[in-house]
Amino acid sequence: MTERPATPAPFTTDDYRARMARAATAAADAGLAGLLVAPGPDLVWLTGYRPTSASERLTLLVLAPGHDPVLVVPTLEAGDAERAPGAPALTLRDWTDGQDPYAAAVPLLAGGGRYAVSDDTWAVHLLGLERRAPSSTSFTALGEALPMLRAVKDTAELDRLAAAGAAADAAYEKIKNVRFAGRRETDIAADLAALLREFGHAQVDFTVVGSGPNGADPHHEADDRVIADGDMVVLDFGGLKHGYGSDTTRTVHVGEPTAEERRVHEVVREAQERAVRAVRPGPTCQDVDRVARETIIEAGYGDRFIHRTGHGIGVTTHEPPYMVEGELQPLVPGMCFSVEPGIYLPGRFGVRIEDIVTVTDDGVRRLNTTSRELAIVQ
Template sequence: MYEERIGTVMRNLERRDLSQMLVCDPRSIQYLTGAYVEPGERFLGLALVADRKPVLLLNELFSAPQGIPCNVRGYKDTDDPIALAVGLFDPAQPLGCDKNLAARFLIPLMERGAASGFVLASDVVDDARAHKSAEERDLMRAASRTNDAAMARFKELVRAGATEAEVAGQLEGIYRELGAQGHSFAPIVSFGANAADPHHEPDGTRLALGDVVLFDVGCRQGEYCADMTRTFFFGEPTPKQREVYDTVRRANEAAQRLVAPGVRFCDIDRAAREVIEEAGYGPYFTHRLGHQIGLDVHEPGDVSAAHDAPVEAGMCFSIEPGIYLPGEFGVRIEDLVIVTEDGCEVLNEYPHELEVLS
């Protein structure tokens, strides 16, 4: 599996007229080798060079699993990892670098002549990661099933007088009871007007009758990420709240119906945005429609007006339209989809129907 992934990246490199690359993103290294390390301030790099076995350079504080498809070269805190890295590459050839190569490492590599030039080449790994294998698709399905089950329990935490922070603090325990490793990102729990802030951080706001209750949550399971948003109503919603909710639901479902190989990301975004614009709420849908997802909750390649590439089978991304009315309330409904050969598979089964909590 890992050799095949490395082979794909090397072919992608060749298409960029590159023969060597330094990968520093921990999740990309995990994707290519099975070794996951969070290095903190220390250097971590995977050297990919044509016709050579990859070399993983990491501090001896960390360990790599047995049998990974690369040579492991450890270094001590008193060693100079840049000097070791320089020796892994051909100085007469350009070096592809990924987005996580920090300036404190990149500039010394440049000053010491590690390569003839330096090229941002994150896309050669990102493109490989964007196409989920059958095994990865199964892991994404499993994580989303857990997220569905968790959502059914999260809504039971909602009660009058509870604070957003109190509710948010109980979510990880539920995830772990359901077999997940924990959160895939910091959860968003928003009550009332706070739901009009798409990235609101849970605070001491107390729930009151008539509030919307928005959960944007995800777990990590089998190392893969889930992400889902549902909006509930604490008490009978007003006609305006019903209208906004129905508009967002229809926007979500219009975008899902369009997803198929060959359809452009920007056209999927447009399908949802048109529904919201036709209802008169266009200025209040303030973000892109979605993002790709996998080992990271946000992976490169967004579903937006600026991304005109076609979707391809095996890609996995979110569809999350929203309407945010400052000072009043907000509604977002988010699902994950996997692109199939002739359409898409929606990973989330938690229903879209308006739900009143009491």
């Protein structure tokens, strides 16, 4: 029987207090009057509070340098908010149906200034705040103002990301043993989802299964195509375990591949290997992208690598930083992101290989460790 790792200790109120203080300091350093955070990954990361569903009722965390954090919530959800692990580190201000919810929030913006608003904020709420806020108040996107707010992970976060990566690896090792030929893509996708849950994922976000020509679509949704002998199959899957993301891609082949298929796979494997080796403190995000892209260009497939080399990962499976041309953010220890070059030949097949990596003090650590060689499946 496989021994399962222990469940990590939950984050404490002190953890969330420190995050909110860090966010308020970052806001001040960026010249912001504060942060306005609606339900979504930023609110979960800052407070541990995840409303049971998206709602037209205003919920808003107000973080302002020099002031205690305040969470504005509907009265009917105040009980849930009070039970959030970060709740003791903030003040709750509730409002009741029939009242103007913005009347509870706008006094917290009385000093005016420029506020960064979380990217998940509903437009109706931002417009409501704009109508009622002092004329000296302006708003900007949190993702633009503080894109690296969640990018550097602490030890406890890295442990969760490593556990999620190990679970995805275990799912891959088992999926290689199932029969592919004669089954639909959706069948393999369902197998992958079940395996992710078997190995501890509470949430499955995606199970891309792109066989044959479907593999040339990087974000192909598994469909009823029957996988055949001779197909290249792209497997890209992930979700959340202990609240943190996994995301890995391997490309397998049903039966014996052609020489061209082996060559394309080897080009992608080499591009991925070189890009991972380029990860260390100091280089920029675009440097990682350039290393992967140059390898594929040299092999003659530059126009068939049609996406960025990577994306950050944490409480969501896609978040900053992004490994893409023009991103000049230097790599620093604690950053976690994917390295996933690919080659896509329309109407024929695609190849992608993806690992999550983290920047260490002196280099890089892979959080996915399964073989990146071309696997042959039945």
